[in-house]
Amino acid sequence: MYTRSFAVIGLGNFGSTVASELANFGDPVLGIDTNERDVAKLANTLSKAVIADGKDEEALKEAGVSNCDVVIIAIGEDLEANLLCTMNVKLLGVKTIWVRALNRTHHRILTKLGADRVIHPEHEVGQHIAQMLHNPLMRDYVSLGNGFHVVDFKVPAQLDGQSPSDPVLFSNHDLRPLGVMRDSRFLSCESRDMTLKDGDKLLLLGKRPNLRQFGDFLRDRS
Incomplete structure (x- = not known):
């Protein structure tokens, strides 16, 4: 190579x-x-x-x-x-x-x-830290350009047992769940039988305002 x-x-x-x-x-x-x-x-x-x-x-x-x-x-x-x-x-x-x-x-x-x-190293790192400070459930994120981000969310206890296909959770916020990291395994969210577990790392695709609204939605339910 x-x-x-x-x-x-x-x-x-x-x-x-x-x-x-x-x-x-x-x-x-x-x-x-x-x-x-x-x-x-x-x-x-x-x-x-x-x-x-x-x-x-x-x-x-x-x-x-x-x-x-x-x-x-x-x-x-x-x-x-x-x-x-x-x-x-x-x-x-x-x-x-x-x-x-x-x-x-x-x-x-x-x-x-x-x-x-x-x-812009200082600016980019500052934005990154501010995003995670604003939402403690956010572990990390990657900007894809044109306003879209992939975010690594820690699944809180109140979503334990919920299905990623639940429209109240994601579709209403115009977000797309990509998958879940559970321990060392990656689980696709396309499976209808898959449910979230407390502590999962949930990968979400969406725009920043929608991701922020989702974070606020989770905090309101806690």
């Missing part, structure tokens, strides 16, 4: 985490930063760790960035360095570029420069 190669430019908290996780997956990762200490920390973890300036196109080329399939530009507070690095990586012909953005204006500029995906 073909393994994609990655370069992570900017090895602060965010960049070093991304680079280390990719390396743990067995992917070849090139790490780049101007800070010698940050580079040294990952020297034994990544395939290659280099001290270089993202604002210098030639330095990036010599480091091997142009040979990577994907580049993640994780430079944080230095807006100029972030933008110039994005331009340089684009000029080097890298196929896929992900860039960390500082704000919405920065996001728009990066999009104009040709970034394939713009990341």
Whole structure:
């Protein structure tokens, strides 16, 4: 199986985490930063760790960035360095570029420069935490785009024995139950004989407002 190669430019908290996780997956990762200490920390973890300036196109080329399939530009507070690095990586012909953005204006500029995906780590993590804090029954969720999410709900005691096909539970909230994780088993909600059990992990597909209403509905019944 073909393994994609990655370069992570900017090895602060965010960049070093991304680079280390990719390396743990067995992917070849090139790490780049101007800070010698940050580079040294990952020297034994990544395939290659280099001290270089993202604002210098030639330095990036010599480091091997142009040979990577994907580049993640994780430079944080230095807006100029972030933008110039994005331009340089684009000029080097890298196929896929992900860039960390500082704000919405920065996001728009990066999009104009040709970034394939713009990341807002703090904003995205903050939204994720707020969703789970708002509804303690929500264990986790994944955004699918266009407003749709798949949510992992902990089935409360008041729904023990209920059928996923019960329209009062889901259809009335315009939600679709996908399945249940019970211990280490996945159970399809398409079976008419299947009933929910207290503590099940229920996977639901729907839009955020409907999922929020469902969470409120469950709290009102508790």
